[in-house]
Amino acid sequence: MKKIIVIGALNLDICGRSTTKFMPGDSTIGEVSHSIGGVGYNIARNLSKLGMSVSFMSAMGEDDYAQMAREDAASNNIDISHTLVAKGFNTSTYLFITDENGDMVAAINDMKCIGELKADYIYENRDFINSHDAILVDANLREETLHAIGNIAKVPIFADAVSAHKADRLLPIIEKISILKPNEREIEALTEIEIKDEEAAEKATGVLCESGVGVILMTWGKLGVYLRTREKGELYEAPKARVKNTSGAGDTFLAAAIWGHLNGYKPQEYIRAALLAAKFTLESELTFSPKLNERVLREEIEKWQ
Secondary structure, X not given: OOEEEEEOOOEEEEEEEEOOOOOOOOOOOEEEEEEEEOHHHHHHHXXXXXXXXXXXXXXXXXXXXXXXXXXXXXXXXXXXXXXXXXXXXXXXXXXXXXXOOOOEEEEEEEOHHHHXXXXXXXXXXXXXXXXXXXXXXXXXOOHHHHHHHHHHOOOOEEEEOOOOOOHHHHHHHHHHEEEEEOEHHHHHHHHOOOOOOHHXXXXXXXXXXXXXXXXXXXXXXXXXXXXXXXOOEEEEOOOOOOXXXXXXXXXXXXHHHHHXXXXXXXXXXXXXXXXXXXXXXXXXXXXXXXXXXXXXXXXXXXXXX
16 A cells, blocks of 8 residues: 655635525625645545545644544544644634635635644654655645755655645745646746647646656646646546536545556546546535545546556
């Protein structure tokens, strides 16, 4: 069984879901739900659902949300024994609202707690981190923390760029990243090249490959995913989905891609399974899908071989 450590964001997700037409500036009828999430934690949970041995390192507060996170991690077989407890902080919280089509229309994130996961904590835990087969990071981490991970890593690093505002935090370790998942706006932030068509996507992702990135999985909205290896780039269409919630689909996609990579599949083989996994989450009211498992993905890959 492959062992992976995810170092990234942990937060309480609070979702307000419109069941009628969303009305800005007015009260909209809908449903409110909450679950443990965060880019890093969502990926960790999906990796565990895919049969991998998963450790998760983050920072949590001294509140009830932290206890919820401990219980959720235990139920999903995720080792969070090396997650830092930040004294005096509340666990990070992500509040978002979706319209009647499942598209996010507003969000507020309070991520101060994750900032307490600093470089010195990474250096203190270098042996534990390197006891895994791979490391996954997300760009919610401080730049200095990401730089420390790059310094101590003796195993492959995978990364999620998170947002255009945070993506450039990955630049100090860009040459050490084996698989990078950005969207087109995050690629623009990393390369200063506008992504307006496939030719521009080829150019911008090529710049990152020249910097050392092994595989780039650029999610491109309704167009699908632009897969770029050091040899070539290719656009893969996303399967049609009955969308209930767009939050978490990218996390599921990356988890499935990493699972495929660590199990010896080529990018051209695992990307379709990753797109299917993302479709499951899009059709779920949660930021993950109860349908996802290893058997389903292996069957999907077999269809395309």
